[in-house]
Amino acid sequence: xxxxxxxxxxxxxxxxxxxxxxxxxxxxxxxxxxxxxxxxxxxxxxxxxxxxxxxxxxxxxxxxxxxxxxxxxxxxxxxxxxxxxxxxxxxxxxxxxxxxxxxxxxxxxxxxxxxxxxxxxxxxxxxxxxxxxxxxxxxxxxxxxxxxx
Numbered sequence: 279x280x281x282x283x284x285x286x287x288x289x290x291x292x293x294x295x296x297x298x299x300x301x302x303x304x305x306x307x308x309x310x311x312x313x314x315x316x317x318x319x320x321x322x323x324x325x326x327x328x329x330x331x332x333x334x335x336x337x338x339x340x341x342x343x344x345x346x347x348x349x350x351x352x353x354x355x356x357x358x359x360x361x362x363x364x365x366x367x368x369x370x371x372x373x374x375x376x377x378x379x380x381x382x383x384x385x386x387x388x389x390x391x392x393x394x395x396x397x398x399x400x401x402x403x404x405x406x407x408x409x410x411x412x413x414x415x416x417x418x419x420x421x422x423x424x425x426x427x
Contacts, residue, residue: 279425280354281322282307285315286329287338293360293391293409294331300414301421312340325354325384325424331391332361332368342372351380356424358386358417362393362404384427387420389413 284307288295302309307327310318320326328345330337337359355376357369369386376383390413394403409417 279306280324280427282325282327282425283318283320283323284309284327284329284358285312285318285341285344286310286358287312287341288329288331288360289333289338290331291392291394294329294358296391297358297360297389297409297414297417298329301418304418305421305425307421312338312344315344320348320350320353323353325356326350327356327358327421327424328372329358330360332359335366335368337369337372345372345375350376353381354384354424354427355381356384356386356421358421359388360391360409361388362391362395362398364388364390384424385420387417389417 284298286294286298298309301307330341373383390405390408392403392405392408398404
């Protein structure tokens, strides 16, 4: 099994944090909040999982900044994200960046998360009670595949 670290940012409703905490309780994964990842020695990890909510149709800007200042060459990179609703490929640009910078992109997994951004707050938000157990288990199964690949 691969030695794995998750670097994550979870802001508004802590949807991504819920996913990451579940994964770390079920699988042998080390979890680092984004601010703690700046001094992280990635050399000891085989697989790096980036996890974030979707903000303005992209991963958290801090995740993007961290990634662009980190040597990911020859690392395996997976991406997990949460969003109120998925209507486009939110990780297209970051996936391209990972591949273009010499990393081995292993895939992505996502689930819905409670969202009250902008006008959604007026209707009480969308994706209430998400991520739920079904969402968490779906992502766990995907991550297990990455760990054993």
